[in-house]
Amino acid sequence: MVRFSFDRHAVTVDIVLVTIHKETLKVLLVKRDRSPFGGKWALPGGGVGSHESVDEAALRLLQKETQVGNVYLEQLYTFGELKRDPRGRVITVAYYALVNYDRFRLEPHLNGGGTHLFTVNRIPSLAFDHQKIIRYALERLRHKVNYTTICFQLLPDKFTLSELQKAYEVILNQKFDKRNFRKKMLQLNILKRTGEKRISGPQRPAELYSFTESKVLKLQERGILIPF
Amino acid sequence: MVRFSFDRHAVTVDIVLVTIHKETLKVLLVKRDRSPFGGKWALPGGGVGSHESVDEAALRLLQKETQVGNVYLEQLYTFGELKRDPRGRVITVAYYALVNYDRFRLEPHLNGGGTHLFTVNRIPSLAFDHQKIIRYALERLRHKVNYTTICFQLLPDKFTLSELQKAYEVILNQKFDKRNFRKKMLQLNILKRTGEKRISGPQRPAELYSFTESKVLKLQERGILIPF
DNA sequence: TGAATAGTGTCTTTCAGACAATATGCC
DNA sequence: GGCATATTGTCTGAAAGACACTATTCA
Numbered sequence: 001m002v003r004f005s006f007d008r009h010a011v012t013v014d015i016v017l018v019t020i021h022k023e024t025l026k027v028l029l030v031k032r033d034r035s036p037f038g039g040k041w042a043l044p045g046g047g048v049g050s051h052e053s054v055d056e057a058a059l060r061l062l063q064k065e066t067q068v069g070n071v072y073l074e075q076l077y078t079f080g081e082l083k084r085d086p087r088g089r090v091i092t093v094a095y096y097a098l099v100n101y102d103r104f105r106l107e108p109h110l111n112g113g114g115t116h117l118f119t120v121n122r123i124p125s126l127a128f129d130h131q132k133i134i135r136y137a138l139e140r141l142r143h144k145v146n147y148t149t150i151c152f153q154l155l156p157d158k159f160t161l162s163e164l165q166k167a168y169e170v171i172l173n174q175k176f177d178k179r180n181f182r183k184k185m186l187q188l189n190i191l192k193r194t195g196e197k198r199i200s201g202p203q204r205p206a207e208l209y210s211f212t213e214s215k216v217l218k219l220q221e222r223g224i225l226i227p228f
Numbered sequence: 229m230v231r232f233s234f235d236r237h238a239v240t241v242d243i244v245l246v247t248i249h250k251e252t253l254k255v256l257l258v259k260r261d262r263s264p265f266g267g268k269w270a271l272p273g274g275g276v277g278s279h280e281s282v283d284e285a286a287l288r289l290l291q292k293e294t295q296v297g298n299v300y301l302e303q304l305y306t307f308g309e310l311k312r313d314p315r316g317r318v319i320t321v322a323y324y325a326l327v328n329y330d331r332f333r334l335e336p337h338l339n340g341g342g343t344h345l346f347t348v349n350r351i352p353s354l355a356f357d358h359q360k361i362i363r364y365a366l367e368r369l370r371h372k373v374n375y376t377t378i379c380f381q382l383l384p385d386k387f388t389l390s391e392l393q394k395a396y397e398v399i400l401n402q403k404f405d406k407r408n409f410r411k412k413m414l415q416l417n418i419l420k421r422t423g424e425k426r427i428s429g430p431q432r433p434a435e436l437y438s439f440t441e442s443k444v445l446k447l448q449e450r451g452i453l454i455p456f
Numbered sequence: 457t458g459a460a461t462a463g464t465g466t467c468t469t470t471c472a473g474a475c476a477a478t479a480t481g482c483c
Numbered sequence: 484g485g486c487a488t489a490t491t492g493t494c495t496g497a498a499a500g501a502c503a504c505t506a507t508t509c510a
Contacts, residue, residue, distance in 0.1 A: 004315050006275030008236035011319060047234035054308025054319060078306045078321050080282025087232050091239060091282060093306050162462075179464070180500060203460040204507035390489075407491070408473060425481095431487035432480035 009091050013058045014045035014130065016076070016096040016137035017066065019104075019117065020154050025170050026101075026117040027134055028065065029126070036086045037127030041118075043134070045092070058095045065115065066104040072153040072216065073097045076137055084129050096137040098153035145171050146224055149190060149217045158194055160206035161185065168225060176225065184224065190217065237319050241286045242273035242358065244304070244324040244365035245294065247332075247345065248382050253398050254329075254345040255362055256293065257354070264314045265355030269346075271362070273320070286323045293343065294332040300381040300444065301325045304365055312357050320356075324365040326381035373399055374452055377418060377445045386422055388434035389413065396453060404453065412452065418445065 017028035029041040044065045048057040058073060076094040084090065118124070120138060123131070145151050151167055165181045185191060192212050197205035245256035257269040272293045276285040286301060304322040312318065346352070348366060351359070373379050379395055393409050413419060420440050425433035 004238060004275070004313075004318070006238040006240065006318070007278045009239045009276065009278070010232060010234035011237045011239065012234065047232070048237065048308070048319075050235045050237070050317060051310070053310050054306060057308075075306060078282060078303060080276070080285075080321065082279070082281050085232075089278060090232070090234070091276075093308065160462085177500070177502080178462090179502085182463080183465095184499090199508080201460070202458095202509040204462045204509090206462055388489085405473070405475080406489090407475085410490080411492090412472090427481080429487065430482040430485095432482085432489045434489060 009089060011048045011054070012045055012090055012092045013048055013054060013061055014043040014092050014094045014133055015058060015062050015065075015073075016043060016094065016134055017062065017099060018096060018137065018141060018154070019099045019101045020167055020170055021101045021117065023166055023170060025120045025138075027120055027123065027137075029116055029118055029123070030065070031114045031116075032127055040127040041116075041124055042127035043094075043130045044115075048093070054093050058093070062095075062097055066099065068099060068104040071097050071099045071103075072150060074140075076133070076140060079129060079133065081129070092133075094133045094136070096140065098141075098150060100154055100156050102156055142172055147219050149211065149213070149219065149224075151224075152211045153216065158196065158198075158208040158210050160198055160208060162206060164209075172225065181225075188219065188224070237317060239276045239282070240273055240318055240320045241276055241282060241289055242271040242320050242322045242361055243286060243290050243293075243301075244271060244322065244362055245290065245327060246324060246365065246369060246382070247327050247329045248395055248398055249329045249345060251394055251398060253348045253366075255348055255351065255365075257344055257346055257351070258293070259342045259344075260355055268355040269344075269352055270355035271322075271358045272343075276321070282321050286321070290323075290325055294327065296327065296332040299325050299327045299331070300378060304361070304368060307357060307361065309357070320361075322361045322364070324368065326369075326378060328382055328384050330384055370400055375447050377439065377441070377447065377452075379452075380439045381444065386424065386426075386436040386438050388426055388436060390434060392437075400453065409453075416447065416452070 019026050019028070028044060030044050032038055032040050032042050044061060046057070046061050048054055052060065055075070058075075062071065062073060063069060073095055076096050078091065078093045080091045082089055084092070120134070123134065125131075126134075141150070145168065151164070151171065154167055155163060161182050164185065165176060165178065168181070169175055190212050191209045194208045194210050196208045198208050199205040247254050247256070256272060258272050260266055260268050260270050272289060274285070274289050276282055280288065283303070286303070290299065290301060291297060301323055304324050306319065306321045308319045310317055312320070348362070351362065353359075354362075369378070373396065379392070379399065382395055383391060389410050392413065393404060393406065396409070397403055418440050419437045422436045422438050424436045426436050427433045
């Protein structure tokens with residue numbers, strides 16, 4: 001049936017799950033419970049099966065860790081170096097996922113080790129080339145946040161403009177002027193007021209907004225923040 | 229030795245070789261000489277071997293067709309659908325290459341079929357999902373041309389500003405104002421005058437410029453043309 | 457009424473984009 | 484001198500970015 005004579009390779013998927021919690025950008029890591037790199041932290045992932053597409057494998061492995069469906073999941077890059085896995089030749093297709101913190105619960109370690117959200121600038125030494133994969137994911141995120149609306153994937157359905165601004169600040173590691181930020185966001189015409197307000201302390205409650213589109217948009221205009 | 233138990237998959241590489249000739253954007257295709265899709269045009273490519281990285285495979289297969297080294301080659305995306313090859317499950321890692329037309333000579337069909345440069349908007353029906361891969365490559369190129377200097381990979385070492393402008397126009401399928409274009413290019417500080425001139429007809433000769441950097445640059449500023 | 461965050465407008469500067477006349481070398 | 488392309492500058496409108504005060508609710 002199969003008439004090609006290509007060499008065959010182990011193919012895995014690795015997922016950089018990104019979320020925001022307590023005003024910091026976090027990445028999900030799992031502790032490896034076996035060799036190689038036993039005891040080290042690594043990205044969640046696993047082998048691609050024969051009867052699933054690579055995208056399906058990514059979705060399956062993401063759900064195994066987080067129990068959520070319907071999250072933003074995008075292919076990042078394929079790492080195909082010969083020596084990236086000491087066991088032998090493994091090609092990995094990396095993905096990144098953006099999830100609102102309140103929408104997922106960590107699956108309490110199916111893998112004997114453990115699962116933990118790490119602040120992106122406090123990531124320990126990792127197994128394989130996973131450090132490089134994370135760097136690549138954050139670079140892509142920081143780039144894409146400027147000309148698309150992916151940032152909204154990290155927020156709840158209803159959010160205040162201050163929350164939105166904090167999300168951009170945390171991703172880009174940069175402060176913005178409140179008035180300029182709000183002006184820019186509102187004139188993009190992608191937000192609508194819900195009429196509701198959020199009360200969160202002894203101060204004036206904030207308007208809650210929602211996003212007008214359920215899909216991630218490419219903004220043809222000048223980008224959201226840093227203009228490229 | 230190899231102690232993992234992942235399923236194994238055929239992995240190939242497909243290359244979208246892009247060049248500019250006679251003021252049109254061209255893509256290299258090869259005619260398939262065997263089943264499946266015998267007689268149809270397809271992207272050059274082939275299987276990834278066990279003893280080469282995926283990048284190395286891409287480079288090897290590119291050189292097989294074009295005999296040139298040292299060209300711009302960038303990974304595009306990995307297509308991992310189950311049914312994309314009728315022979316069975318094949319995962320392909322797509323790349324695109326940018327080559328100056330004068331720097332490569334077509335290898336006269338090693339593959340019995342033939343090799344031909346097609347104008348991008350006159351591409352025939354293709355084998356596999358190669359149409360989709362080309363669309364993806366062109367989208368990436370059009371996007372990236374705006375905030376990097378990849379466009380220079382399509383030009384000779386010394387070129388006139390008119391040639392540069394035509395390259396942008398052909399890629400983006402859009403005309404630009406000559407004065408604004410030159411102003412923008414020159415103030416990016418990435419061009420230097422060579423002092424030489426190109427004579428190409430009964431008119432005033434044009435200044436030849438060269439690029440100041442041998443590497444592709446990311447422009448932190450506002451992008452070259454369409455600002456995102 | 458004090459604390460804490462929400463919400464709002466103006467001015468300046470920079471850049472994108474529209475626009476046309478002169479320069480140069482070849483024949 | 485005619486042809487064909489090269490080269491150059493100004494003006495206008497839009498948007499980025501700097502900047503500070505008032506509003507609202509709760510305790």
